[in-house]
Amino acid sequence: MNTKLNIVPFVSVDRMMKLVLHIGVERFLTELAGYIEEDFSRWDLFDKTPRVASHSVDGVIELMPTSDGKLYGFKYVNGHPENTRSGRQTVTAFGVLADVGSGYPMLLTEMTILTALRTAATSAVAAKYLAPKNANCMAIIGNGAQSEFQAIAFKALLGVNKLRLYDIDPAATAKCRANLAGQGFEIVDCRSAQEAVEGAHIITTVTADKKYATILTDNMVGSGVHLNAVGGDCPGKTELHRDILLRSDIFVEFTPQTRIEGEIQQLDGDHPVVELCEVMRGTASGRTDPRQITLFDSVGFAIEDFSALRYVRDQLAATGLYEELDLLADPDEPRDLFGMLLRAAKANAA
Amino acid sequence: MNTKLNIVPFVSVDRMMKLVLHIGVERFLTELAGYIEEDFSRWDLFDKTPRVASHSVDGVIELMPTSDGKLYGFKYVNGHPENTRSGRQTVTAFGVLADVGSGYPMLLTEMTILTALRTAATSAVAAKYLAPKNANCMAIIGNGAQSEFQAIAFKALLGVNKLRLYDIDPAATAKCRANLAGQGFEIVDCRSAQEAVEGAHIITTVTADKKYATILTDNMVGSGVHLNAVGGDCPGKTELHRDILLRSDIFVEFTPQTRIEGEIQQLDGDHPVVELCEVMRGTASGRTDPRQITLFDSVGFAIEDFSALRYVRDQLAATGLYEELDLLADPDEPRDLFGMLLRAAKANAA
Numbered sequence: 001m002n003t004k005l006n007i008v009p010f011v012s013v014d015r016m017m018k019l020v021l022h023i024g025v026e027r028f029l030t031e032l033a034g035y036i037e038e039d040f041s042r043w044d045l046f047d048k049t050p051r052v053a054s055h056s057v058d059g060v061i062e063l064m065p066t067s068d069g070k071l072y073g074f075k076y077v078n079g080h081p082e083n084t085r086s087g088r089q090t091v092t093a094f095g096v097l098a099d100v101g102s103g104y105p106m107l108l109t110e111m112t113i114l115t116a117l118r119t120a121a122t123s124a125v126a127a128k129y130l131a132p133k134n135a136n137c138m139a140i141i142g143n144g145a146q147s148e149f150q151a152i153a154f155k156a157l158l159g160v161n162k163l164r165l166y167d168i169d170p171a172a173t174a175k176c177r178a179n180l181a182g183q184g185f186e187i188v189d190c191r192s193a194q195e196a197v198e199g200a201h202i203i204t205t206v207t208a209d210k211k212y213a214t215i216l217t218d219n220m221v222g223s224g225v226h227l228n229a230v231g232g233d234c235p236g237k238t239e240l241h242r243d244i245l246l247r248s249d250i251f252v253e254f255t256p257q258t259r260i261e262g263e264i265q266q267l268d269g270d271h272p273v274v275e276l277c278e279v280m281r282g283t284a285s286g287r288t289d290p291r292q293i294t295l296f297d298s299v300g301f302a303i304e305d306f307s308a309l310r311y312v313r314d315q316l317a318a319t320g321l322y323e324e325l326d327l328l329a330d331p332d333e334p335r336d337l338f339g340m341l342l343r344a345a346k347a348n349a350a
Numbered sequence: 351m352n353t354k355l356n357i358v359p360f361v362s363v364d365r366m367m368k369l370v371l372h373i374g375v376e377r378f379l380t381e382l383a384g385y386i387e388e389d390f391s392r393w394d395l396f397d398k399t400p401r402v403a404s405h406s407v408d409g410v411i412e413l414m415p416t417s418d419g420k421l422y423g424f425k426y427v428n429g430h431p432e433n434t435r436s437g438r439q440t441v442t443a444f445g446v447l448a449d450v451g452s453g454y455p456m457l458l459t460e461m462t463i464l465t466a467l468r469t470a471a472t473s474a475v476a477a478k479y480l481a482p483k484n485a486n487c488m489a490i491i492g493n494g495a496q497s498e499f500q501a502i503a504f505k506a507l508l509g510v511n512k513l514r515l516y517d518i519d520p521a522a523t524a525k526c527r528a529n530l531a532g533q534g535f536e537i538v539d540c541r542s543a544q545e546a547v548e549g550a551h552i553i554t555t556v557t558a559d560k561k562y563a564t565i566l567t568d569n570m571v572g573s574g575v576h577l578n579a580v581g582g583d584c585p586g587k588t589e590l591h592r593d594i595l596l597r598s599d600i601f602v603e604f605t606p607q608t609r610i611e612g613e614i615q616q617l618d619g620d621h622p623v624v625e626l627c628e629v630m631r632g633t634a635s636g637r638t639d640p641r642q643i644t645l646f647d648s649v650g651f652a653i654e655d656f657s658a659l660r661y662v663r664d665q666l667a668a669t670g671l672y673e674e675l676d677l678l679a680d681p682d683e684p685r686d687l688f689g690m691l692l693r694a695a696k697a698n699a700a
Contacts, residue, residue, distance in 0.1 A: 005438055006363055012676035013356055017694040025691070052402050054417050056450045061422050063413050067404050072411050074426075076446065078453020084684050088355055088452055092678045096426065100406045102438055103428020112679035116687055145681075148688035172685060179688050326362035328442045329462035331495075334434045335522060337466055338498035338529050341375070344367040 006330040009322040011109035011312060019312070019321045020113065026156040029149075033121040033157055035307040040125075043277035045069060046303055048254060058082060066302040072098045073306040075111055079234070090208075091115075097309040107313045108325060111305065118308040120149035122253075123228050123298055124157040127202060129279045129286035130251060130294040131226040135201035136160050141193050141215055142207035142231055143167035143176035150204050150230065151180055158202075163187045166196035194220055205239045206230040212266075218243035226287075227295040232263050240295075242266045248295040251276055251286075253304075262297040273297070356680040359672040361459035361662060369662070369671045370463065376506040379499075383471040383507055385657040390475075393627035395419060396653055398604060408432060416652040422448045423656040425461055429584070440558075441465075447659040457663045458675060461655065468658040470499035472603075473578050473648055474507040477552060479629045479636035480601060480644040481576040485551030486510050491543050491565055492557035492581055493517035493526035500554050500580065501530055508552075513537045516546035517557075544570055555589045556580040562616075568593035576637075577645040582613050590645075592616045598645040601626055601636075603654075612647040623647070 011019065020028050039046075047067045054061045059080030066073055077093040084090060093111035098104060127135075138160045140147050144167070154160035163185050167173045170189075177187050190196040197203050197220050205215045208231065221227065221244050232238040240263050250273045252258040259269060276296075278284035287294050316322045331340040361369065370378050389396075397417045404411045409430030416423060427443040434440060443461035448454060477485075488510045490497050494517070504510035513535050517523045520539075527537050540546040547553050547570050555565045558581065571577065571594050582588040590613050600623045602608040609619060626646075628634035637644050666672050681690035 010675070013679045014676050014694075016679075017691055018698065020691060021695050021698065047404060049402065049404075052399065052413065052415060054397060054399075054415060054422055054450075056417075056419065058451050059453050061417075061448060061450070061453050063402065063415060063424060065402060065404060065413060067406075067411075069406065072404055074413060076424075076448075076455070078448070080451075080453045083452055086452070087684075088454060089678070089680060089684055092454065094455070094677050098411060098426075098428070100404075100411070101408050101430075102433055102436070103409050103411050103430045104438060104442065105426070105444070110677055110679060113687060113691070144685040145687040175683075175686055175689065179686070179692060325360070326364050327444050327460055328439070329363045329366075329460060330439060333525070334437075334439055335494040336525055336529070337463060337495040339525065341367055341370060341463070342529060344364075345371050348368065348371065 006326055006328045007324045008105045008108050008327040009316055010325040011107070011322050013110045013113065015321045015323065016110050016113050019315060019319060020117070022319055022321065023315065025152050029117060029121050029124065029153045030156045032117060032308060032311045033125045033153070035311045036118065036122055036304055037125050037280060039303050039307045040277045041280045042068070051302065064302040064305060066306050067100060070100055071310065072100050073309045075302065075305040077115070095305055095309050097313050104328065107309060108327070109309065109312055114308050114312065115305070116146055116149045118304045119146060119230065119298070119300055120153035122304050123150060123204070123230060123296065124153035126251060126276055126296040127154065127158055127226055127228060130296060131158060132201050132224050132287065132290055135226065137162035137164065137200050138202040138204055139164040139166070139196040139200035140204045140206065141166050141196055142205060143172040144206065144208055146206045146230060147176045148179045150206060151185065152183065154202065155184065160202065161185055164190050164196045164200055166190040166193050200225070202226045202228060204228040204230060207239055211236065212238050214241045215239040216244060217241045221293060223291040223293060225293055227293065228298065229263050229295060230298045234261050235265065238263050238266055245295065248293040250274070250295045250297055251279065252297050253299060253301040257301060258297055258299050261299040264297055356676055356678045357674045358455045358458050358677040359666055360675040361457070361672050363460045363463065365671045365673065366460050366463050369665060369669060372669055372671065373665065375502050379467060379471050379474065379503045380506045382467060382658060382661045383475045383503070385661045386468065386472055386654055387475050387630060389653050389657045390627045391630050392418070401652065414652040414655060416656050417450060420450055421660065422450050423659045425652065425655040427465070445655055445659050447663050454678065457659060458677070459659065459662055464658050464662065465655070466496055466499045468654045469496060469580065469648070469650060470503035472654050473500055473554070473580060473646065474503035476601060476626055476646040477504065477508055477576055477578060480646060481508060482551050482574050482637065482640055485576065487512035487514065487550050488552040488554055489514040489516070489546040489550035490554045490556065491516050491546055492555060493522040494556065494558055496556045496580060497526045498529045500556060501535065502533065504552065505534065510552065511535055514540050514546045514550055516540040516543050550575070552576045552578060554578040554580060557589055561586065562588050564591045565589040566594060567591045571643060573641040573643060575643055577643065578648065579613050579645060580648045584611050585615065588613050588616055595645065598643040600624070600645045600647055601629065602647050603649060603651040607651060608647055608649050611649040614647055
């Protein structure tokens with residue numbers, strides 16, 4: 001693959017869907033989770049630069065670069081809440097993986113779908129270390145675009161097969177249930193968040209409101225539960241009542257970023273949290289007590305995108321599910337860029 | 351154009367060459383220079399974030415974002431001096447232009463060729479304000495990949511028609527001369543930099559050595575000359591003897607960046623320089639005296655790439671010289687990303 005130096009493999013949205021379907025969503029999520037776990041375990045190798053954000057009144061455009069010294073990846077991602085009014089997505093993304101040794105891009109790929117997959121895979125990886133043993137019942141509060149990916153990731157990695165769904169919009173719940181039909185879940189539609197959490201071992205909150213919200217109040221969260229808080233992921237956007245946080249052991253991806261974007265923006269800046277990478281490396285404990293409330297305060301981090309780019313890149317040779325993009329000028333003579341232009345003129349005239 | 355929301359127009363290397371040839375190199379450079387001048391004139395509107403660099407032993411990968419509040423652009427560019435050993439380019443680049451209002455990319459394009467064009471156009475724009483009147487003779491020291499673009503930009507914008515070429519490698523000079531044949535230049539090959547500068551009104555230095563070099567010594571630069579120093583463009587890489595700088599009025603793109611990357615890294619941090627945007631807006635003077643030595647200390651800035659992206663984007667509708675890239679997942683229902691996957695499975699099975 002990629003013997004022509006001008007070519008960068010490109011995975012379009014169509015090819016990404018074919019790739020996910022070819023591999024199977026469950027297997028894709030399981031294997032991707034393996035890449036994420038591997039990269040979290042070698043956390044210290046990574047260049048963890050903050051994301052570079054360009055804010056405007058309508059939203060934000062961010063570049064999220066990272067590197068492990070051998071590979072370099074970045075994601076372009078926007079967030080524009082008003083986009084749905086014009087039939088556009090609130091969030092779209094694409095990304096690039098490059099070789100640090102030559103600086104040459106090795107992959108350009110859509111990342112809207114891929115981000116949904118990596119977010120779910122990361123939640124499930126965290127839950128492997130944090131959820132109570134034999135947890136098989138999960139409440140999903142918020143049944144939008146991320147909900148099905150969460151359900152399938154938890155089924156693939158933890159064996160979750162009972163879902164309790166709730167959304168303020170019953171149509172979203174109906175959509176989620178329909179999309180998950182025939183995939184081995186026992187699904188209960190609920191009329192409130194309170195009803196959804198009854199008997200759940202894991203509570204996933206993945207709502208979209210861009211404000212301080214209280215999807216869960218303190219009385220709703222019993223001992224022994226694992227909370228997977230996915231929706232609160234930017235400054236000013238949270239989902240859980242502060243009192244829940246105070247009763248929980250809190251696990252994060254990258255502390256400096258989560259302090260700004262996660263549920264813990266409600267807490268003092270020195271409130272103790274544990275980084276997931278420590279748990280995976282064995283330098284910190286995950287769940288130690290069946291009565292403990294564990295909270296994964298998910299915001300999404302560049303290394304997860306890096307893992308996803310790496311995983312997709314590794315699937316290309318076997319599946320052929322990419323196009324060849326003529327992205328890099330590669331003159332026969334490196335110092336003769338202008339001559340390349342002249343030769344193109346001759347070729348066009350011939 | 352671009353009515354399908356999933357599509358981003360893509361200009362490949364092949365399409366970029368066709369676009370440049372279709373428009374004509376001289377006209378392309380002239381019109382691009384107009385866009386650069388326009389953007390420099392509204393300099394204060396831009397979000398001027400520093401480039402985000404990821405350094406390694408082999409080189410650097412950089413992201414250069416900027417925005418004027420309506421459009422957002424970034425360039426990915428690498429610099430790997432050892433690449434030529436494996437038949438690769440030292441520098442390759444690509445870029446994206448996006449709509450700030452929606453965060454949606456509007457253009458993905460190769461930028462290796464485009465960067466060569468914008469660098470030359472910027473030099474010529476600067477020279478319009480700084481070179482002596484009726485300058486028609488230019489020395490080009492360093493006859494590599496950038497040299498022909500500089501020559502044609504100075505012909506297009508200033509009427510330069512006499513070239514005095516010198517390179518330590520005579521093969522590079524022969525290549526440059528051959529590439530410029532039939533384009534209306536009177537060309538003299540020179541055996542030394544000293545010989546090249548004789549009688550030249552403009553001296554362009556565009557050598558590639560990545561070290562402190564002295565391409566020009568003080569005695570070689572007579573009064574009234576305009577220096578266009580293009581090659582010194584990163585920390586530790588300069589081309590001019592320090593004494594020349596002390597005799598020159600120095601003009602830069604963005605002072606904080608040029609202090610680190612330009613010829614003026616040899617001077618004290620408070621040595622007076624003038625930003626080009628001030629000259630274009632009329633808040634500072636360009637050349638005021640025929641005996642003055644002016645120096646454009648070119649390092650390349652994100653706003654020039656932004657202008658280039660804007661210019662290319664504006665050529666697409668009329669020329670059709672782009673491909674449609676299926677880059678953005680755009681489900682019929684914004685909250686139903688997973689359903690889009692299921693529908694793709696059905697479509698594939700059908």
